[in-house]
Amino acid sequence: MRKEILMIPGPTPVPPEVVAAMAKPMIGHRSDEFSSLFRRIHGYLQKVFRTEQDVLTFPAAGTGAMEAVLVNLFSPGHRILVAQTGEFGFRFGKMARAFGLDVTVVKFEPGEGLDPDRMIQCLEEGGGNHYQGVLVTHNETSTGVCNDLQNLGHWCRQHHTLMVVDAVSSLGALPLKMDEWGLDAVVSASQKALMTPPGLAFAALSPRAWERSKEAALPRVYWDFAAARASLHKGQTPYTPAISLLFGLEQALEMILSEGLESRWEHHRVGGKAMRAGIASLGLSMVARPQDASDTVTAIWIPEPHDANGVQEQMAIEYGVSVAGGQGNLAGKIIRIGHMGYTSWDDIRTTIYALESVLGGRPSKEQKACRAVDQVLKDKGVMDR
Amino acid sequence: MRKEILMIPGPTPVPPEVVAAMAKPMIGHRSDEFSSLFRRIHGYLQKVFRTEQDVLTFPAAGTGAMEAVLVNLFSPGHRILVAQTGEFGFRFGKMARAFGLDVTVVKFEPGEGLDPDRMIQCLEEGGGNHYQGVLVTHNETSTGVCNDLQNLGHWCRQHHTLMVVDAVSSLGALPLKMDEWGLDAVVSASQKALMTPPGLAFAALSPRAWERSKEAALPRVYWDFAAARASLHKGQTPYTPAISLLFGLEQALEMILSEGLESRWEHHRVGGKAMRAGIASLGLSMVARPQDASDTVTAIWIPEPHDANGVQEQMAIEYGVSVAGGQGNLAGKIIRIGHMGYTSWDDIRTTIYALESVLGGRPSKEQKACRAVDQVLKDKGVMDR
Numbered sequence: 061m062r063k064e065i066l067m068i069p070g071p072t073p074v075p076p077e078v079v080a081a082m083a084k085p086m087i088g089h090r091s092d093e094f095s096s097l098f099r100r101i102h103g104y105l106q107k108v109f110r111t112e113q114d115v116l117t118f119p120a121a122g123t124g125a126m127e128a129v130l131v132n133l134f135s136p137g138h139r140i141l142v143a144q145t146g147e148f149g150f151r152f153g154k155m156a157r158a159f160g161l162d163v164t165v166v167k168f169e170p171g172e173g174l175d176p177d178r179m180i181q182c183l184e185e186g187g188g189n190h191y192q193g194v195l196v197t198h199n200e201t202s203t204g205v206c207n208d209l210q211n212l213g214h215w216c217r218q219h220h221t222l223m224v225v226d227a228v229s230s231l232g233a234l235p236l237k238m239d240e241w242g243l244d245a246v247v248s249a250s251q252k253a254l255m256t257p258p259g260l261a262f263a264a265l266s267p268r269a270w271e272r273s274k275e276a277a278l279p280r281v282y283w284d285f286a287a288a289r290a291s292l293h294k295g296q297t298p299y300t301p302a303i304s305l306l307f308g309l310e311q312a313l314e315m316i317l318s319e320g321l322e323s324r325w326e327h328h329r330v331g332g333k334a335m336r337a338g339i340a341s342l343g344l345s346m347v348a349r350p351q352d353a354s355d356t357v358t359a360i361w362i363p364e365p366h367d368a369n370g371v372q373e374q375m376a377i378e379y380g381v382s383v384a385g386g387q388g389n390l391a392g393k394i395i396r397i398g399h400m401g402y403t404s405w406d407d408i409r410t411t412i413y414a415l416e417s418v419l420g421g422r423p424s425k426e427q428k429a430c431r432a433v434d435q436v437l438k439d440k441g442v443m444d445r
Numbered sequence: 446m447r448k449e450i451l452m453i454p455g456p457t458p459v460p461p462e463v464v465a466a467m468a469k470p471m472i473g474h475r476s477d478e479f480s481s482l483f484r485r486i487h488g489y490l491q492k493v494f495r496t497e498q499d500v501l502t503f504p505a506a507g508t509g510a511m512e513a514v515l516v517n518l519f520s521p522g523h524r525i526l527v528a529q530t531g532e533f534g535f536r537f538g539k540m541a542r543a544f545g546l547d548v549t550v551v552k553f554e555p556g557e558g559l560d561p562d563r564m565i566q567c568l569e570e571g572g573g574n575h576y577q578g579v580l581v582t583h584n585e586t587s588t589g590v591c592n593d594l595q596n597l598g599h600w601c602r603q604h605h606t607l608m609v610v611d612a613v614s615s616l617g618a619l620p621l622k623m624d625e626w627g628l629d630a631v632v633s634a635s636q637k638a639l640m641t642p643p644g645l646a647f648a649a650l651s652p653r654a655w656e657r658s659k660e661a662a663l664p665r666v667y668w669d670f671a672a673a674r675a676s677l678h679k680g681q682t683p684y685t686p687a688i689s690l691l692f693g694l695e696q697a698l699e700m701i702l703s704e705g706l707e708s709r710w711e712h713h714r715v716g717g718k719a720m721r722a723g724i725a726s727l728g729l730s731m732v733a734r735p736q737d738a739s740d741t742v743t744a745i746w747i748p749e750p751h752d753a754n755g756v757q758e759q760m761a762i763e764y765g766v767s768v769a770g771g772q773g774n775l776a777g778k779i780i781r782i783g784h785m786g787y788t789s790w791d792d793i794r795t796t797i798y799a800l801e802s803v804l805g806g807r808p809s810k811e812q813k814a815c816r817a818v819d820q821v822l823k824d825k826g827v828m829d830r
Contacts, residue, residue, distance in 0.1 A: 068473045071688060079468045082689065086642060088453045088767055119506045119644045120667070121684035127667045155666045251685060257471060259504045259644045259687030278664075281540045282505070282512045299506035300636060302644030302687070303456060304467065382473055 069398035071251035081311035095295025104313035111238040119302040122228040122249030125261035128283035135277035136160030147202035173352030176211035189220035199230035204359035217242035338412035356400035379414035454783035456636035466696035480680025489698035496623040504687040507613040507634030510646035513668035520662035521545030532587035558737030561596035574605035584615035589744035602627035723797035741785035764799035
């Protein structure tokens with residue numbers, strides 16, 4: 061047994077209060093008790109999405125909600141512009157292509173956030189109404205980049221193009237104001253900043269996206285938003301909901317909202333800054349450009365002679381700190397640290413400490429003290445937990 | 446506070462051991478720990494499905510797995526025969542139509558199980574290879590009917606037609622032998638006899654169904670079986686799995702398999718018989734014909750002057766026993782009692798007792814004793830829990 065620290069970009073640690081809530085006795089999903097629960101959660105979700113629109117909940121991974129948005133909003137042949145700032149943008153585009161959409165990708169370098177001017181230029185090349193939709197990843201988990209949504213959202217609102225946002229690893233941690241920013245579709249999931257185990261996915265549409273969904277020709281049953289909305293208005297879901305996860309989600313959302321959503325944004329802003337300060341003090345480079353750095357995920361280049369996978373493994377084995385490796389081309393070159401949801405300053409400090417120790421960096425003043433403690437533990441032979 | 450008895454046709458009560466397992470600390474889904482868990486669960490699922498084929502797991506409701514099977518096996522225009530023995534058969538056919546399949550429905554009366562001869566006659570009218578698939582609900586939850594799979598399975602195995610089975614409310618409770626019976630696709634979910642909260646859906650394919658899936662032209666990403674299988678072989682899932690539910694599922698499957706699957710089948714056989722004996726002793730009629738009666742769900746006609754919804758409500762309010770009402774045309778006319786998964790003889794006895802009491806039937810010998818106890822509680826004013 062040992063206490064592990066989960067610092068991956070999701071799933072994230074679940075607070076004990078949320079774990080306890082999930083232990084409630086099972087209830088029927090056609091009961092008044094369920095309807096009350098589902099309505100309360102819906103009100104909370106609207107606050108977290110910063111929207112007055114309906115927020116739909118599906119038993120699914122976040123990818124499910126991304127697929128759901130595509131099949132509810134578009135028809136084969138529709139022209140879609142995708143901002144690809146990393147692996148998740150790439151997947152979003154690939155998925156759209158699988159459903160017969162006519163996808164154009166605007167590719168940014170790894171670590172570079174999307175350039176709204178370049179995106180808008182592409183959108184305007186077609187005469188302003190050429191594209192039916194633009195797909196954007198709010199927080200690119202593969203490179204630790206946070207993308208600007210406001211400028212694109214503003215442009216889309218004045219044109220025919222629907223702005224679709226993957227907010228899986230940002231919602232609840234990074235500022236996102238669906239209605240104010242004019243976002244047409246926002247999808248997210250339970251297992252990132254919402255501090256709930258994976259298995260719930262969310263989607264919300266703007267009024268004009270709801271209008272557009274009436275003409276969308278792709279077949280859909282499980283993902284049908286109209287059916288989900290009709291059920292939601294009765295406090296229900298079309299199919300059996302993931303009730304224990306909803307018990308947990310209610311508790312998590314109450315914790316988030318009783319602290320205040322803006323306070324949570326600030327918590328992540330400070331946490332991101334602290335993480336980057338630690339990385340800088342170790343002389344390491346981030347994958348993200350400083351101006352694009354995400355406050356929920358930090359991707360770090362691991363310099364030679366170290367091997368990123370080895371560093372990841374050693375942090376886990378020796379210090380009980382789990383971080384993630386790189387995806388695609390970045391595999392073996394970077395590590396990715398998640399610092400969202402139920403993550404404290406102590407967790408961030410411990411992660412930096414573990415990373416410094418594994419890299420064999422020069423101990424800083426604080427580290428010396430920590431290391432004196434470690435030395436005792438090592439001498440006692442209890443270090444290898 | 447009061448102790449409730451959940452006797453609906455799903456979700457079903459979750460054993461405390463399963464609840465406790467779900468409280469385990471969150472882990473990353475790309476970790477060795479997850480892969481080991483997922484492989485163990487996979488081995489258990491194969492035993493429960495009675496198959497040597499891969500069993501795929503999705504974060505989804507059972508309906509999701511039904512949709513998944515359709516989009517992985519068929520192409521628009523494919524001819525599909527549906528055995529409609531109730532609401533769930535109806536939905537399966539409706540879903541197939543939504544995906545552009547050419548659906549023919551064989552409708553059976555409410556309470557009537559499918560007649561294999563009639564089904565086979567329909568299948569043979571087209572010359573034997575006319576239909577690409579036949580969709581069958583193993584256990585029709587809306588009417589409490591268990592359908593024969595063996596005869597149809599045998600026929601399908603000798604023809605081109607794929608036999609697709611919705612085993613959502615049967616798997617783990619009613620005998621089902623996927624490989625031995627020649628079933629081509631079996632889908633199920635966590636929240637019925639598998640004693641785990643809702644949110645996990647399963648699908649398994651026969652080798653020839655896997656072959657056929659290569660030609661299936663419907664678009665799919667989230668539901669793509671080939672991707673799920675490739676990941677499974679690496680102990681992973683393509684997208685974030687519902688980890689806490691998998692912790693629970695592992696525990697539930699260990700409980701089922703350590704008792705023995707056949708012992709679980711026997712448990713449900715006895716439970717079904719006990720339930721029907723109780724119903725008969727109250728002079729009530731089942732919706733299902735006796736020869737088709739399900740051992741996991743019993744649907745009962747509520748005679749006038751009683752109102753089925755009133756009976757359902759009174760059982761819940763006065764006795765804390767939750768049963769379900771009728772769906773579609775049967776709403777207000779029947780109640781449905783689920784007796785699967787984590788359900789004991791005591792739960793069945795209490796349910797019959799509550800039903801008898803609500804209907805004001807003549808107390809039997811045992812009831813007299815129970816009622817004497819109740820009288821004390823009523824006198825003390827503690828009956829209205």
